[in-house]
Amino acid sequence: MTLALVAFVRLYFITHRGERRVESPPPAPASASDQACRTLERALEGAVRAPGNPAAFTRARQQLDACPKPPVRACELGPALDARSQLEAGAPPLRELLETLCQRCQAGANPCASHVTRAVLGLMAGRPTDSSNLRWYLEHAGPGTPEACAEVSRALLAPAALPQDSLTDAQKETLGQLAPVCAKAGQFPANVLHAAVVRGGVPALTQLVQEKPAGESAVLKPDRTVGTPGGEKSFDEQEATGVALAAKPQGERWEKDGALSAVFEPPVRQLSALRVRASGPGTLRAAVRTTNGLGKHDPDSRTSFVDPVACRFKGTGQWESCELPVPLLDVEALSVFPEKDTLTLNEVEARGTR
Structure with missing residues (x-):
């Protein structure tokens, strides 16, 4: 019995020692x-x-x-x-x-992208920066370029597409230096870039957009109007009809809708021309739908937008044309803001592509 047990133990040891040699090969040398x-x-x-x-x-x-x-x-x-x-x-x-x-270095750990992000945030807080030197970091950000350009879009490009002139001269200069790099890399949202060009506060952006393509356009009829009752009469292609608009804010949505807003559902793919017939001066703002929270937030639709002034009209009672330097993209609304007490808006004609 003892001899049999010893033989079994020796056999088990020899067998499993061989298995361990097979199962545990030496580690491969590091490359x-x-x-x-x-x-x-x-x-x-x-x-x-x-x-x-x-x-x-x-x-x-x-x-x-x-x-x-x-x-x-x-x-x-x-x-x-x-x-x-x-x-x-x-x-x-x-x-x-x-x-x-x-x-x-990959995004999230890229030192050049991080430098750009910190500098832009500092610039928005009022700290000075060398914009020409900052461009070097963006040009060499490699895999971190999308991350850096996303911050440039959020902090500089989107504000440049808003009706209020909120950027300082230093911030505009920095945007003018960095924008060509982001645009060349395809890291700028085209609709926000076009909106900023229409806004016109940073002339350097104009050269980043190709010339307006020649193509067919049609009169764009809104799906609905909000604001002053009877506002649809100003978008019915009938010059004899119209609506009186007051300049006084009439509700919480005044900042986006103004006295009257024509809503397009879904947003217009391309808005290429505008003309207005009115008695009394005012402006037309185009609300451009954005992604990634760029620009302003609409709590009702839970979407974001920028709203550059697309047209300033004197209100002579005759047709006034507004030339857009580039088409506006993804336009979800056109809003009318009277400049004085009241204006009579006879007709707004918007042309583009749905």
């Missing part, structure tokens, strides 16, 4: 890129500590070149590289490292 990424943080730290040391720069350069996707901790050294390159005279190699790091 060169994996090794470079693991040591990249230390190499970059060495370059930051000794910005004038050619050997430290060479090591960091080699490790960075061999690491296609730098780890987050290495990307976090971007601000240190940036600060050191600016403080140390004759240290352009550090800026070269930062440039490559930015072009490879």
Whole structure:
């Protein structure tokens, strides 16, 4: 019995030891890129500590070149590289490292994109920034470009498409510097960009939009009107009819609807021309539907919009045409705002494509 038990134990040990050898092969050696990424943080730290040391720069350069996707901790050294390159005279190699790091670090950890976001937020809080230098960071943001341009759209582009001139000269200059980069990368919403061009507060934006395409257009009839009762008479293609509008705010929705608003459901794809016949001066604002919360918020429809002034009319009693520099896209409403006590709005003719 004892001999049988000993034989069984020896057989079990030999059998399972062989299985363990099969099930636990030696780990594969790490690839060169994996090794470079693991040591990249230390190499970059060495370059930051000794910005004038050619050997430290060479090591960091080699490790960075061999690491296609730098780890987050290495990307976090971007601000240190940036600060050191600016403080140390004759240290352009550090800026070269930062440039490559930015072009490879992913969104959320990209040092150049983060720099743009912080600078734009600071600018909105009143802190000065060098807009031409800021453009360098945006041009080199690589995978972080969508993130950076989203902040530029939210903080600068959308306000430039609102009727009130809320941007300072410094903010307009910064938008003019950064907008070409975002537009070229396809990271600006076209409808908001067009609305900002129509608003006209930042002339540099005009060159970013292609010329108005020649195409067929038709008179756009609204699906409904809100505000002053009988407002549909001003959009019925009958010049003899009309409605009297008061300039005094008449409700909580005045900021969007004005005295009278013509609503398009769904939004008009393209609004290309406007003309008005009225007695008394006023303005037409075009509410452009936006995404991602850009611009103003409509609590009733739970949508967002920008509403540039699309037309200013004197109200001579004759037809007055309003030329749009570019078509307005995704227009969900046209709202009328009298400038004086009252005006009689005979007809609004909007042309475009549904």
